[in-house]
Amino acid sequence: MIAFRDVTKEYPNKTVALRRVSLHIAPREFVFVVGASGAGKSTFLKLLLHEEIPSSGSIRVGRFELNNLTPRQIPLFRRQMGVVFQDFRLIATMDVYDNIAFAMRVVGAKEKDIRQRVDFLLNLVGLRQKTHSHPNELSGGEQQRVAIARALANSPDLIIADEPTGNIDPRMSQELVELFMRLNESGTTVVMVTHAHDLVRHYNKRVIILENGLVAADGGLKPSAQIRRQ
Numbered sequence: 001m002i003a004f005r006d007v008t009k010e011y012p013n014k015t016v017a018l019r020r021v022s023l024h025i026a027p028r029e030f031v032f033v034v035g036a037s038g039a040g041k042s043t044f045l046k047l048l049l050h051e052e053i054p055s056s057g058s059i060r061v062g063r064f065e066l067n068n069l070t071p072r073q074i075p076l077f078r079r080q081m082g083v084v085f086q087d088f089r090l091i092a093t094m095d096v097y098d099n100i101a102f103a104m105r106v107v108g109a110k111e112k113d114i115r116q117r118v119d120f121l122l123n124l125v126g127l128r129q130k131t132h133s134h135p136n137e138l139s140g141g142e143q144q145r146v147a148i149a150r151a152l153a154n155s156p157d158l159i160i161a162d163e164p165t166g167n168i169d170p171r172m173s174q175e176l177v178e179l180f181m182r183l184n185e186s187g188t189t190v191v192m193v194t195h196a197h198d199l200v201r202h203y204n205k206r207v208i209i210l211e212n213g214l215v216a217a218d219g220g221l222k223p224s225a226q227i228r229r230q
């Protein structure tokens with residue numbers, strides 16, 4: 001699903017955020033990416049999303065070679081992934097329904113299909129009763145669930161989350177990860193960046209540890225042992 005081959009990212013100010021990173025993520029895998037602030041985690045995701053381009057090396061996501069992506073391919077490329085951010089990024093002037101529907105309208109879905117899908121997604125994240133609330137009327141955890149519903153709107157093969165539990169309480173964080181686990185069990189690849197080591201320890205999943213732009217550890221059997229080494 002994802003291949004990084006010898007990827008280096010140097011920003012224009014000469015900061016090297018990733019150094020010769022090579023890794024594979026298989027379809028249907030669930031991967032946590034952890035590491036200290038500044039380790040390169042967000043840069044890794046931005047490269048994956050084609051928001052930044054590598055200084056050297058190459059990246060493949062699904063059937064797309066990102067170095068050769070044409071402008072026409074970009075919307076197709078993006079449609080295969082749903083993205084969740086720490087700060088939710090909901091549209092304040094739209095209600096919950098429209099925040100989710102918007103993601104489908106931009107790809108030309110029919111209103112009838114949108115109604116069905118939004119209804120399904122709001123049930124999935126347990127927010128049906130908030131359909132017509134605005135983001136400022138919701139708790140952090142509720143806003144994050146709306147953001148997840150929006151990320152799922154176009155049935156992505158891949159979910160990318162950058163510290164999605166950063167602004168929500170521990171119980172809600174665990175529920176969020178469990179929702180990701182369920183999506184993963186039904187076939188969605190998940191790449192989740194997190195600071196929450198206690199969360200990661202809880203699950204026996206692959207953990208990639210970034211340190212100073214390098215992959216310091218990559219494995220899945222004993223994530224707690226890996227994290228203690230940090």
Ligand SMILES: Nc1ncnc2c1ncn2[C@@H]1O[C@H](COP(=O)(O)OP(=O)(O)O)[C@@H](O)[C@H]1O
Pocket residue numbers: 011012013015016017035036037038039040041042043044
């Ligand atoms: N747009 C940018 N321009 C210059 N330096 C950046 C930019 N984005 C991130 N960096 C630097 O790259 C390094 C990695 O940042 P980042 O990927 O955001 O790390 P993390 O998400 O792990 O905290 C840091 O030193 C950061 O200051």
Ligand SMILES: [Mg+2]
Pocket residue numbers: 041042043
């Ligand atoms: Mg970050």
